[in-house]
Amino acid sequence: xxxxxxxxxxxxxxxxxxxxxxxxxxxxxxxxxxxxxxxxxxxxxxxxxxxxxxxxxxxxxxxxxxxxxxxxxxxxxxxxxxxxxxxxxxxxxxxxxxxxxxxxxxxxxxxxxxxxxxxxxxxxxxxxxxxxxxxxxxxxxxxxxxxxxxxxxxxxxxxxxxxxxxxxxxxxxxxxxxxxxxxxxxxxxxxxxxxxxxxxxxxxxxxxxxxxxxxxxxxxxxxxxxxxxxxxxxxxxxxxxxxxxxxxxxxxxxxxxxxxxxxxxxxxxxxxxxxxxxxxxxxxxx
Amino acid sequence: xxxxxxxxxxxxxxxxxxxxxxxxxxxxxxxxxxxxxxxxxxxxxxxxxxxxxxxxxxxxxxxxxxxxxxxxxxxxxxxxxxxxxxxxxxxxxxxxxxxxxxx
Numbered sequence: 001x002x003x004x005x006x007x008x009x010x011x012x013x014x015x016x017x018x019x020x021x022x023x024x025x026x027x028x029x030x031x032x033x034x035x036x037x038x039x040x041x042x043x044x045x046x047x048x049x050x051x052x053x054x055x056x057x058x059x060x061x062x063x064x065x066x067x068x069x070x071x072x073x074x075x076x077x078x079x080x081x082x083x084x085x086x087x088x089x090x091x092x093x094x095x096x097x098x099x100x101x102x103x104x105x106x107x108x109x110x111x112x113x114x115x116x117x118x119x120x121x122x123x124x125x126x127x128x129x130x131x132x133x134x135x136x137x138x139x140x141x142x143x144x145x146x147x148x149x150x151x152x153x154x155x156x157x158x159x160x161x162x163x164x165x166x167x168x169x170x171x172x173x174x175x176x177x178x179x180x181x182x183x184x185x186x187x188x189x190x191x192x193x194x195x196x197x198x199x200x201x202x203x204x205x206x207x208x209x210x211x212x213x214x215x216x217x218x219x220x221x222x223x224x225x226x227x228x229x230x231x232x233x234x235x236x237x238x239x240x241x242x243x244x245x246x247x248x249x250x251x252x253x254x255x256x257x258x259x260x261x262x263x264x265x266x267x268x269x270x271x272x273x274x275x276x277x278x279x280x281x282x283x284x285x286x
Numbered sequence: 287x288x289x290x291x292x293x294x295x296x297x298x299x300x301x302x303x304x305x306x307x308x309x310x311x312x313x314x315x316x317x318x319x320x321x322x323x324x325x326x327x328x329x330x331x332x333x334x335x336x337x338x339x340x341x342x343x344x345x346x347x348x349x350x351x352x353x354x355x356x357x358x359x360x361x362x363x364x365x366x367x368x369x370x371x372x373x374x375x376x377x378x379x380x381x382x383x384x385x386x387x388x389x
Binding site: 037040041044045048049052053056138194197198200201204250253254255256257258260261262263264265267268269271272 | 300301332339340341343344346347348350352353354356357358359360361362363364366367369370371374
């Protein structure tokens with residue numbers, strides 16, 4: 001039997017023309033599939049990082065002003081171990097072998113809080129246990145933590161996220177400044193939603209673990225080591241966007257995950273014969 | 287299993303499947319060895335690219351459940367894409383006939 005088909009113009013086509021039409025249609029379909037494939041790959045390699053970058057910048061974009069609140073009350077600091085032992089301190093110095101309780105004086109001036117080191121030894125690290133879990137940070141609206149220092153020594157500052165399971169203290173570095181001049185200095189730790197998420201991932205605490213941040217201030221080198229009698233002035237403040245429409249780090253990440261998840265779902269469906277808007281619209285045009 | 291390994295596996299799977307599908311959709315004879323070679327190369331290049339971006343953190347965090355329901359939407363979305371690509375690639379490699387858009 002002769003195979004024939006009526007074309008759009010109404011003419012009747014023979015077997016060879018039908019084969020050619022099917023071949024062309026299949027070629028078009030492959031082209032579309034390849035475009036979808038390239039589109040999805042570009043979405044993952046370029047679109048998603050760009051989207052996350054945009055999400056990271058979202059709060060800064062919304063904010064007009066950043067409002068700071070100082071971290072200085074006793075409740076702002078955590079009574080936890082400094083090392084793998086049972087000594088619990090909110091603030092202490094550690095000289096490599098011994099942990100010594102330190103006592104900051106709050107608001108010695110409007111700008112500065114102050115510690116005069118009492119721990120002996122040639123190289124003391126001043127440790128402040130900040131009462132903040134990685135989950136708190138992820139759920140917070142902080143976009144910045146501002147550190148100020150003023151000391152006659154050149155300093156180093158490190159912020160570690162730590163977890164204490166009762167036996168071992170595990171720590172993940174969150175932020176560090178390697179060299180601080182021996183004058184009034186201000187440092188901003190700009191917290192992106194993905195950084196907050198990374199800390200939760202990397203620390204990966206169990207539900208029973210105690211989680212807090214350790215702010216460590218130490219001398220920059222052997223000429224600047226903190227020893228007994230050295231005075232360090234500091235100020236720690238968290239900065240939140242004043243705009244009422246700002247979102248928490250987790251809300252921003254969830255927003256990006258939802259948008260990209262739905263787009264990937266569309267790409268996935270579009271790659272199957274079950275749903276194909278382009279093909280359907282082509283059919284309707286005929 | 288560490289976040290790093292999970293990240294590599296996810297990305298390797300996505301790019302391996304993607305590259306395999308892309309290659310097998312082209313004209314000419316399809317050999318499984320060639321598909322595997324192209325897929326692996328794509329996977330390695332993809333892994334290197336992605337590990338240095340936030341995407342990797344994002345996907346592993348979604349898998350860990352830290353992003354909750356919204357993270358799972360992302361995982362299921364990416365999973366569906368990867369699943370369809372793999373299915374298309376296998377179908378195409380074995381029959382030279384993709385499942386999609388066949389009337």
